[in-house]
Amino acid sequence: MSWKIQALKRSPWVFHVNAGACNNCDIEIVNCLTPRYDIERFGIKLVGSPRHADALLITGVGTAQAAPRVKEVYRQTPKPCVVFLIGACPCGTGIFRGGYHVVGPVDKIIKEEDPNAIICYVPGCPPKPEAIISGVVKALSAL
């Protein structure tokens, strides 16, 4: 295994993208940073700019407004990067299936931009912080 991947596994910095979420998954993501879960133990850090990020945490269904922005953010992220879809909505549009504003699911939007993107699905409405951490661990060990 190359040292690049090894180092990436030990310090994945995440950027949080809201693609039209109801805010529930966003709260669960913030929950991971609290003293109870403290993901900084694993070197995971929430950063403010996609340029600094190694992983995108995408929540929300992927609305017509959000889709071009999600693609833009994916282009701005330096590669290699991992995309995490947090919650039922980005994984498969959830309860918003067939809505007039829905162009998702988000994995479809990302694959239009880059067919070889590394995508990890964390379903749940909302997923528990334990589920998010478990998803991150599984995705990183699969790299």
Next chain:
Amino acid sequence: MTFAKILFWILVLPVSLLLGLFASWLVRKVSARVQWRKGPPVCQPLWDIMKLLGKETLIPQDAQQTVFIAAPLVGMAGVLLLATILAYAALFKQPLVGDIIVAIYLMVLPSLGLILGSSASASPHAAVGTSREMKLVMGYELPLVLAFVIVIINTGGILSLPTIAENTTVLSISNILAFLVALLCVQAKLGFVPFDIAEAETEIMSGVMVEYSGALLAIWKIMQALMLVALPLFLVQVFLGGFGATIWPGILKYVLVLVLIILIKNTNPRVRIDQAMKFFWVYCGILLFAAGVLAALGNLYELRWL
């Protein structure tokens, strides 16, 4: 050139780099413990730097490329030179290339690099960060230089770094006041919390560094780590009597300054830029004026405790 000096020139870069990474780990770990968290492992800053070096470096289309790439290097070179001068003065008790004035000039280089790099990166967030960083530099630079002037008055006009460390009166009122002001200025120089206005992750997305990625961001992170070595060392050398004959009191003083900086970082909210300017110019200005009068009186009437 003696053997010790050859060893110094070989080791100054790796040792100051490792010390800086260790200090930045200490900042994160102590912050985590203050917030009742567990905190990252010791090697974390090293992994961060390695990961950033291995990633793709994106340069924005509208950016001024030469300045965008050169700015982090200028900043890092400045801090590295400052750390070398201070370590040389502390270990060998001899001035290297210049005296305290050279060190004060070198201290401006990282902020200058940040201003240049972020204004070259063609991003609105970086533009806001640039303007804030410029105002902040104007705010803290004057009190910082005045604090050093008070030490120079106290020592009777000595400018050479090792001689200042030997002659300064650590426990005089004016020296303590000047040290307090300089500590807060260093806080602003490091971009730590009450004065992290230019970076402000939650507000303007780490402002000045918003467009940097990959290896260039790694150089900024190395620069910040080196600043954690150089600036507390500067305070120790100028205000707290330097390293002395043995090395242990000096290391204890360095750790004391570092822990003070971390605790100030963790117990304060971020201030606005106008509040920061008012704090540095009005409150620190009054404090320094009083300290200056005391120092001059003490010098005139031979009272060492003033």
